[in-house]
Amino acid sequence: xxxRHIKLTVNGKERELLxxxxxxxxxxxxxxxxxxxxxxGCGIGECGACTVLLNxxxxxxxxxxxxxxxxxxxxxxxxxxxxxxxxxxxSSFIKHGAIQCGFCTSGMLLTGEALLKENPNPKEEEIRxxxxxxxxxxxxxxxxxxxxxxxxKEA
Amino acid sequence: xxxxxKILAAEFDYLQCLTLADALAFLAQHQExxxxxxxxxxxxxxxxIGSVQCEQVISIQNIEELNYLRSDTDSLKIGAVTTLREVExxxxxxxxxxxxxxxxxxxxxxxxxxxxxxxxxxxxxxxAADTAPPLLVFDATVNLASKCGERIVPxxxxxxxxxxxxxxxxEVLTEITIPMPGEYTGSSFLxxxxxxxxxAKISVAVFIQRSGQTCSVCRIALxxxxxxxxxxxxxxxxxVGNTVTPELIIAVAKTxxxxxxxxxxxxxxxxxxxxxxxxxxxxxxxxxxxxxxxxL
Numbered sequence: 001x002x003x004r005h006i007k008l009t010v011n012g013k014e015r016e017l018l019x020x021x022x023x024x025x026x027x028x029x030x031x032x033x034x035x036x037x038x039x040x041g042c043g044i045g046e047c048g049a050c051t052v053l054l055n056x057x058x059x060x061x062x063x064x065x066x067x068x069x070x071x072x073x074x075x076x077x078x079x080x081x082x083x084x085x086x087x088x089x090x091s092s093f094i095k096h097g098a099i100q101c102g103f104c105t106s107g108m109l110l111t112g113e114a115l116l117k118e119n120p121n122p123k124e125e126e127i128r129x130x131x132x133x134x135x136x137x138x139x140x141x142x143x144x145x146x147x148x149x150x151x152x153k154e155a
Numbered sequence: 156x157x158x159x160x161k162i163l164a165a166e167f168d169y170l171q172c173l174t175l176a177d178a179l180a181f182l183a184q185h186q187e188x189x190x191x192x193x194x195x196x197x198x199x200x201x202x203x204i205g206s207v208q209c210e211q212v213i214s215i216q217n218i219e220e221l222n223y224l225r226s227d228t229d230s231l232k233i234g235a236v237t238t239l240r241e242v243e244x245x246x247x248x249x250x251x252x253x254x255x256x257x258x259x260x261x262x263x264x265x266x267x268x269x270x271x272x273x274x275x276x277x278x279x280x281x282x283a284a285d286t287a288p289p290l291l292v293f294d295a296t297v298n299l300a301s302k303c304g305e306r307i308v309p310x311x312x313x314x315x316x317x318x319x320x321x322x323x324x325x326e327v328l329t330e331i332t333i334p335m336p337g338e339y340t341g342s343s344f345l346x347x348x349x350x351x352x353x354x355a356k357i358s359v360a361v362f363i364q365r366s367g368q369t370c371s372v373c374r375i376a377l378x379x380x381x382x383x384x385x386x387x388x389x390x391x392x393x394x395v396g397n398t399v400t401p402e403l404i405i406a407v408a409k410t411x412x413x414x415x416x417x418x419x420x421x422x423x424x425x426x427x428x429x430x431x432x433x434x435x436x437x438x439x440x441x442x443x444x445x446x447x448x449x450x451l
Contacts, residue, residue: 001166021169021212027162043160044200046352051266057240058266062160063199067169068192068214111265133264133352 006070010035011079019066026050026061029076037077037106041135048134051107052076058114077106080113088151089113096147100138107134112148121152160203167202170213175300178215178327183302185211187324192216193236194271196263197279216272221329224248233331235274239286240265242273251335253446254289254342254360261285261344264352274328277313280320281354287314287384288360289344290331291376298330299323307332314383339365341446345439346378347431349422355379356423359436361443363394368449370394375407375436380415380428387411399444401451408436 003018010033017032029035029052041049043062050062053075081087089109092098099105108131115122115130122130127145136144170189172178182189189211192198201207215221221234226247233242242248243259262268262276262285276286277297287310295310299322310331313321322328336342346358357379364372373394378384390411397403417428441451 001168004169021167022163022165024163040161043203045196045267048264048266054269057269059270060196060264060266063195063203064270065163065169065192065195065199065212068171068195068216070171114265130265133266 004067006067008069008071009073011075017066021065021067023066024062025052025064025066025069025074028066029061029074035076035078039103039106041103041107046133046135047104048107048111048131049104051110051134053110053114056114056117058111075110075113077109080109087113088154089116089148092147092151093144096143096150098140098143098147100136100140104134104136104138108136108144112144112151115148116152116155120155122148124149158204163199163203165202165205165208167209168211170211172213172215172218175215175218175220175327175329178213178218179300179302179325181211181213182327183325185213189213191278191327193275193278194238196267196271197275197281215327221274226335228335230335231333233273233333235328235330236272237274239268239271239273239276242286243268252289252293252333252342254292254344254362254443255286255333257344258285258289258346258358258360261346261348261355267352273331277310277331278320278322278328280314280316280318282314282317282381282383283355283358283379284384285344285346285355285358285378288358288376288378289342290333291384291386292342292360292362292374293333293336294374295331295333297328298332299326300329301325301327305329311386316382336362337364339447340372341365341443341448343439343442343446345435345442347435354422357417357428357432357435358384359432359439361436361439363440363443363447363449365399365444365447365449368398370397370399370444370449375411375440377411377415377432377436379422380417380432382416385415387414389414394440399449399451401441404437404440404444404451405433407440408433411436 039049041047190209223234346355412433
């Protein structure tokens with residue numbers, strides 16, 4: 001399989017890459033761009049650990065071919081904020097103890113971010129509904145929902 | 156061989172199409188060696204686990220001419236690559252096609268609905284396709300195009316078996332047409348899954364048209380309970396022309412449950428499906444009747 005040239009905007013920066021048709025976006029982000037915040041969970045689109053934003057919308061990077069997102073814009077958890085300058089959702093997750101093992105966290109944060117962009121003041125049921133595809137094996141859902149609600153209230 | 160879902164091991168050639176004409180030309184050339192990629196939520200998973208193989212992947216997801224929701228007084232037309240979330244977000248769907256709205260809203264995760272398309276949900280040919288029962292009760296038709304021309308197929312004739320549809324190897328599903336429901340109509344969709352974001356173990360859709368307290372048109376469809384999503388005309392006929400009462404609804408639901416052929420699989424058992432389907436169907440018929448303005 002021949003490698004092809006693609007251009008992506010990742011967390012606001014233009015990146016040029018060579019990818020094979022069967023390269024998954026998840027692996028291109030983690031291995032080629034060294035953005036390890038995006039996690040491999042189930043690999044079949046059922047757990048939400050690999051969630052990234054594609055043109056602002058939550059998608060599952062483990063079932064996206066990198067070649068299909070040529071020319072588009074990706075946001076990973078690294079694009080939300082960093083240690084020095086945390087995103088309000090990140091601060092709120094820390095404050096509410098919404099992180100246990102942390103494996104689902106980047107997917108939860110990005111799905112939460114997509115939700116608040118669409119619906120700045122969601123009710124608890126709306127948060128649970130929107131996040132229903134992001135699984136937390138520590139079952140820390142209550143704190144995660146509270147953390148997102150707190151950000152909505154502040155805004 | 157153990158499957159590793161961390162990677163997509165299969166090798167293939169990727170053909171990106173920006174027009175339908177391109178996609179049809181590629182498909183005519185590669186036929187059964189090619190697979191059409193729309194949202195990828197089914198195809199990529201199947202390719203990862205090895206249940207689907209192909210030499211070419213033809214992407215139609217960026218074909219703008221297949222991405223639309225258009226309605227007039229007669230019908231709603233939905234382009235095949237319209238995502239499930241776009242269908243869910245349509246005011247027309249929400250206002251006029253309750254069963255379809257409830258079906259897309261119930262599907263999988265937000266992210267999967269952002270990716271998955273309505274055409275892909277049908278072409279995947281799953282007996283559990285959530286959009287199938289609503290499209291069956293709304294009497295939808297699908298447009299299938301190939302390089303040689305186009306044909307319109309009633310949705311009732313589209314599904315042939317698990318994973319099998321009437322789509323020929325050189326055809327692409329391009330559009331779904333749903334007649335606009337008239338006055339005094341109502342519809343509903345209900346499903347049972349194991350968890351919140353799940354494939355249905357049973358799904359039901361009902362469409363009713365009312366004339367006073369009498370049912371004048373009734374269509375009932377069920378998913379995940381037979382090799383294809385199916386209508387149950389014998390049960391529908393019991394409502395038509397009759398005054399609708401809670402007792403009649405129960406009788407119709409019970410009859411419908413005798414017409415299904417559920418199997419036992421990893422989501423549910425055959426006997427559970429047979430026992431529970433009349434119960435959710437009773438609820439769905441009641442909701443459709445009340446939405447049409449009918450009293451009970």
